[in-house]
Amino acid sequence: MKRIGAIVCLCIMLFAMSASACFAKQDGLIIEKQYPEDGATGTSVENVSIKVWFNQDVRPKDQNARKANKKHIKLVDEKGKSLPIYVAYSPDEEGLMMVLTSDDTTVKSDSKYTLTIDPGFKAASGQTLASQDKVSFTTLNQSRAMTINMLMMVVMVVGMIFFSSRSMKRQMEKEKAEKGKHETVNPYKEAKRTGKSVEEIVEKDKKIKEKEAAAAAKRAAKYQKEREEEEKERKAADPNRKRVTGPRPISAGGGKYKAPKKQSQAAASNKGTTRPKNQTGKQKNSKNKSKKK
Secondary structure, eight states, rough: HHHHHHHHHHHHHHHHHHHHHHHHHHHHHHHEEEEEEEEEEEEEEESOOOEEEEESSOSSSSSHHHHHTTTTTEEOOOOOOOOOOEEOOOSOTTEEEEEEETTTOOOOOOOEEEEETTTTTTTSSOOOOOSOOOEEEEEHHHHHHHHHHHHHHHHHHHHHHHHHHHHHHHHHHHHHHHHHOOOOOOOOHHHHHHOOOOOHHHHHHHHHHOOOOHHHHHHHHHHHHHHHHHHEEEEEEEEOOOOOOOOGGGGGGGGOOOOOOOHHHHHHTTOEEEEOOOOHHHHHHHOOOHHOO
């Protein structure tokens, strides 16, 4: 009986130890996600920043812990050369760590970089990373991106010019159609340009003119109808009101006023002067003598 009890106790202890080891493994320091993700392409070369999210607080308690963690983080290029980095921890998000390149570090375009975090990296609780973690990403090809942007800009400018000219042409055609004007077509020149026969071009031009004339007549009839309706509304509002066709003289209404005659320009210029126009000195002296007598 004692033997059976000892066996049962031993089994319970083994089960408890294995369960605790299992839970400890699940509660250890692990990386939940990273940005950029492993295999990402088109990463910006300006201000390269790799973000790593852990499942627990990784903010170091002192400078020694910060320096120890930095030793377990490496950023290398495609040739295996290490780049100088700066490790920052988010004050607001306890599981976020950021790895940034130094200001004097030149990150090349269209190149592969790899971030490695060794198992010696410690969390604030003292737990270490279970296994080594690597994430590789490729930076943006700037020359290709610039070429694509230039092409898109050229296409956009050409499109704007095309649609603007097309809109202006339609507006001019619409204004000409409203005024009843039609551009004269040279059938021989048009036939040479399009390869069509002269008779076909003349017939087409004739149809266009007939269509424009019909549209102009329709607009004139509509305008005349609107004027007639306005006149009816005026008469209905004030039957005694009359509409004159144009200006008339005052005599047509029974007036007898006559406007004074206008003086000639020569007489007006001679009035009030000591020497009338075109008068010689001899004539002036004879006129003064007659006044004295």
